[in-house]
Amino acid sequence: MAVAATSPEIRTDPFLLEIIRNFLITTCKEMGIAMMRTSYSPMFNEALDFSCVVFDGKEEMVAQAPYVPAQIGSTVHVVPTAIAEVGVDNLEPGDVIFTNDPYRSNCHLPEFVVVKPYFRDGKILAYTANIAHMTDVGGMVPAAFGDHQNIFQEGIRFPPVKIYERDKEIESIFKILISNVRTPKHSYGDMKAMIGSLYLAERRIDELVTRYGVETFEQCCEDVKLVSERLMRAEIAAWPDGEYEAEGLLEDDGVVPDRPWKIKGTLVIRGDELIVDFTGSDPQCFGPANQTFGTTASAAYNAVLHMVSSDIPYNHGCYRPISVIAPPGSFVNVSYPGACVGGNSDTHPTTVDVLLEAFSQFSGRSSAADGGTCGCIGFGGQDPETGEPYAHLHLEGVGWGGRADADGNDVQFVKNGNCANTPVEVAETRYPFLNMEYQLEPGQVGHGKHRGGFGSRRVFRFLADGVHISSHTNRHRVKAWGLFGGGEGTNTILAFRRAGETEWVRAREAFGSASYGKFSNIVMNAGDEMLFVTPSGGGYGDALERDPELVLVDWLDELLGAEDAREHYGVVIDTASRAVDAAATEALRAERRGGAGL
């Protein structure tokens, strides 16, 4: 966007401000490309489960690249915390700070955070940082996701420490790290990719400062934040003052059967400021579905960013008008030693949907709930060819909720997750399973004027014995909700069958787990299969108002049956001519509307 520098407080020439702002964003994108090309694990080079940011010398974010918004929101807190704990006065050129501590505003243990100060003339002018998802962090299951009950079961935890000092690795930190994970080569390679991208960004910022000077750089950092803050405040000021509440449920915690956990969110709008208050949410749960403070703050920021113009430059200025309240020891702010690995994957999207429901009370930009799970299924064992341990985290897309101007997206990674789909060929080359089926799951979605998106259906067949399967998935019992009369989405299905058997059996019945979607270390053997159907999104608006031609398109695409079109949408399809029977549709809808009023 073109940022006008008309205010006397914004001192940078507007054209120069845009040049430098975009240079910093491009630097963040380049960091990501470097990580993608130099990393070892598919989580980095295929799923792109990382984010890259630049902070200024005041420890405020000035640029980010559009990788994983859920991670980016937490960096607002975890990066300054990491710097403060190591101590600015203890930092020297060539140092790198590392942490993965979820209680220090990180998202969860698998998110590794590295931060590097950029010095110029003895002064810290900026910090380059990134946050990335390590496939394995030790703990009781391969690839981190299961039904843990405390942080110690989840894996190894590092408070903020230096991992590089004056451009040299601190070997002891690396040794502790790689001796505690199942995939030492990948973890080491991925860490080096993360740190390498920091050096790349530092070189770019150095080029920028050399060209424009320290004073101009620092002023630009101030001005880009100020522009964003003003644009954000203008958006909030246009909303009606008041308090808007909504609630949603995470269906279980993997430990206590059938006990749902409540997220309550209240939007408090006061002039050009917004408080997002989670008071009234449940106490922290016994399993790993708790959110950290960083995850909750990120969910709040991202929900707000969904509701405002996408032209606002994303940086610290966006967050200044927003205050978050997350009671310690609650489901939205886990206290030590509570488990929390799944809070970032499944509770985060549900939290965003709760806030979007609250927004829907006054804004037309909101949407119905989405599939609400990242589909995190961990695979691990001994590689049958090399004999070495392996760990792989499978991610899956879900149907998104319908919105005011469009249907929900089909099979897309949850809101703010933004991870890419790991290609079948890559996964099958590296790990001992085949994909026997992979398709959109036709049939029911959240019906509405704008329907929910479709989920997917995938069948895995295992090629080796002793494959350990662990899962943290959601919406097996609680469906995505609709908005303004739209229907609910559908449930997740995760089921298994042994070689030679025909019946699919879910984990609870087959293995005695407390949950259908959260369990640890189920063992699959060669020839066994796993079925994974992801949920569809909720519908938006009255299904009888849906354009009949869109209903026809779904029928032509074999996503919707003719009987479903009639029953849910009041649309009569002439299957012989493959067209909508307009007269019959009009009559049927009139009858339905009349009937509804009786």
Added chain:
Amino acid sequence: MPVYKEVSELPHCGSCGKLVSVGGIRVERLGHTLVFCTERCIQVFDTYKVPKYGEAALWQESIVR
């Protein structure tokens, strides 16, 4: 233990709930010394949390001991 304090020994901001591992602002409120992470959080506590929740605005995790 001089080398490391576990997070359970550290306070949380009295308004937002974030762990305040270093620094913070200490102020007297509701008969206790509370820690806050920013001036903005103190303002939210005074103008929103206390008027709305009264004594329940106070979290034990925010009291400086």
